[in-house]
Amino acid sequence: xxxxxxxxxxxxxxxxxxxxxxxxxxxxxxxxxxxxxxxxxxxxxxxxxxxxxxxxxxxxxxxxxxxxxxxxxxxxxxxxxxxxxxxxxxxxxxxxxxxxxxxxxxxxxxxxxxxxxxxxxxxxxxxxxxxxxxxxxxxxxxxxxxxxxxxxxxxxxxxxxxxxxxxxxxxxxxxxxxxxxxxxxxxxxxxxxxxxxxxxxxxxxxxxxxxxxxxxx
Numbered sequence: 001x002x003x004x005x006x007x008x009x010x011x012x013x014x015x016x017x018x019x020x021x022x023x024x025x026x027x028x029x030x031x032x033x034x035x036x037x038x039x040x041x042x043x044x045x046x047x048x049x050x051x052x053x054x055x056x057x058x059x060x061x062x063x064x065x066x067x068x069x070x071x072x073x074x075x076x077x078x079x080x081x082x083x084x085x086x087x088x089x090x091x092x093x094x095x096x097x098x099x100x101x102x103x104x105x106x107x108x109x110x111x112x113x114x115x116x117x118x119x120x121x122x123x124x125x126x127x128x129x130x131x132x133x134x135x136x137x138x139x140x141x142x143x144x145x146x147x148x149x150x151x152x153x154x155x156x157x158x159x160x161x162x163x164x165x166x167x168x169x170x171x172x173x174x175x176x177x178x179x180x181x182x183x184x185x186x187x188x189x190x191x192x193x194x195x196x197x198x199x200x201x202x203x204x205x206x207x208x209x210x211x212x213x214x215x216x217x
Contacts, residue, residue: 031088031125032081034205034212037171046078046207048090048214053175053199058097061180062194067109069100072198076121084217090121092133097144106151115143115159123169129216131176134164142183158190165196174213175201 030041042048051073052058058069076090094117100109119142122132135141145159165181180195204211 029084029217030081031084031086031123031217032078033215033217034208035215037215037217039215042078042081042088042205042214043207044078044081046205048076048078048203049206049211050074050176050200050203053173053201056199058100058196058198060194060196062191065102065104067100067102069097071099072097072200074200077118084125086125088123090123092119092121093117102148108149110147110149110155113145113147115145116140123216125217129169131167131169132164133167138163158185160185160190160193169216171215173201174203174215175199176203 029038032042033039034042052071058072060067060069073096074092075094076092079089079091081088095114097112097114100112102109116135118136120134120136124130124132133142135143141161141163142165143159143161145157147155147157149155160183162181162183165178167176167178167181169176177199179197181197182193182195184193185191203214205214
């Protein structure tokens with residue numbers, strides 16, 4: 001029971017992950033471009049959106065359980081997009097996580113609430129095209145609250161947090177991948193936390209007609 005609830009809490013926090021990204025490598029121009037690597041610069045104020053990559057799921061792993069979410073999406077607003085080399089910055093304004101199940105009999109995920117939005121996002125064109133998502137301040141970290149229903153117990157809620165998470169972007173499929181990012185839960189029945197893995201994409205610029213894919217140069 002203790003581990004199950006801790007895992008559910010991790011699920012919520014992990015989603016942040018999810019939250020706000022853009023993809024990998026190019027040749028000239030700005031850090032973020034649309035249409036192709038080295039293409040037209042993404043404008044300040046542009047709204048980037050993505051769901052899970054085709055065939056992907058969000059997976060939260062605790063020592064004895066696995067929670068899988070088959071639907072997730074995010075929205076982020078571009079704050080700066082300098083010429084390369086450099087770091088583009090974004091504000092992740094929304095995040096959703098749904099269709100989640102846990103591989104433990106008698107436990108059902110009821111809801112996931114994302115706390116402390118917006119989050120700060122940086123997308124770098126340095127080696128590996130890293131993406132970092134972090135809370136807006138120490139007092140407002142990445143934070144999610146998960147509500148679960150446990151047979152014979154009722155509804156229990158847990159909150160998980162992380163100062164930041166790191167991912168890697170790729171222009172192949174215009175994706176962002178997070179691997180085993182750690183979150184800490186609030187203790188008690190929630191346990192100590194777990195890890196989050198997922199791939200989101202394609203990341204698209206919805207401010208441009210046709211919502212073209214976003215590339216990292």
